[in-house]
Amino acid sequence: MALQTQRIFNQTLFVEVNSHSLFSKWFSESGKLIQKLFSKIEELAERTDRLIFVLIDEVESLTIGRETAFSGNDPTDSIRAVNAMLTQLDRLKRFSNVFIICTSNIERALDAAFVDRIGLSLYFKSPTLEVINSILTNCVDEMKRVKGLFANNGGQPDWWTENLENEIFKKISSCTKFG
Numbered sequence: 001m002a003l004q005t006q007r008i009f010n011q012t013l014f015v016e017v018n019s020h021s022l023f024s025k026w027f028s029e030s031g032k033l034i035q036k037l038f039s040k041i042e043e044l045a046e047r048t049d050r051l052i053f054v055l056i057d058e059v060e061s062l063t064i065g066r067e068t069a070f071s072g073n074d075p076t077d078s079i080r081a082v083n084a085m086l087t088q089l090d091r092l093k094r095f096s097n098v099f100i101i102c103t104s105n106i107e108r109a110l111d112a113a114f115v116d117r118i119g120l121s122l123y124f125k126s127p128t129l130e131v132i133n134s135i136l137t138n139c140v141d142e143m144k145r146v147k148g149l150f151a152n153n154g155g156q157p158d159w160w161t162e163n164l165e166n167e168i169f170k171k172i173s174s175c176t177k178f179g
Contacts, residue, residue, distance in 0.1 A: 009051035009097065013044060017054060019061040023081070030077055031084035034062065038088035045095040052098045059102035063114040082111050089117055 006012075022033045044052055056062065062085045064078060092098050104110060107123075115121075127135070
């Protein structure tokens with residue numbers, strides 16, 4: 001997308017948010033940390049020649065359903081965090097140069113108000129065993145290519161064999177729940 005819009009935007013920024021780092025053991029601090037993060041994103045977005053992608057991985061940590069939060073240890077702080085997140089997302093709507101990308105493995109845990117704010121939701125099924133094998137094969141091949149899987153002298157170590165590679169894939173495949 002950055003390449004397709006380079007005539008409009010001079011700069012593309014990628015901001016990766018570690019959602020777990022926004023939680024604090026101090027009462028009501030989580031909401032403040034969320035507000036501080038989004039204030040920084042707003043500052044970046046003020047320059048309209050910038051395209052900004054914000055990735056929030058495991059967004060359910062920040063947008064847990066408020067009904068669910070009441071059953072936790074500190075429901076009020078969780079609710080404050082969700083409310084802060086929703087407020088900050090609403091504030092960012094005025095910027096056409098900001099894209100928020102969120103990931104979650106637990107869709108049912110997301111707050112209904114957050115789900116209502118999602119512009120586009122995509123569901124990806126778990127990969128098949130064949131796809132997992134293909135991904136792992138490509139990773140190993142790339143590591144071989146850049147000599148990242150081998151001894152410091154750049155050569156293949158004595159212990160590495162094609163059979164070992166196959167055994168690694170079998171072991172990984174047997175540990176997965178896919179297929």
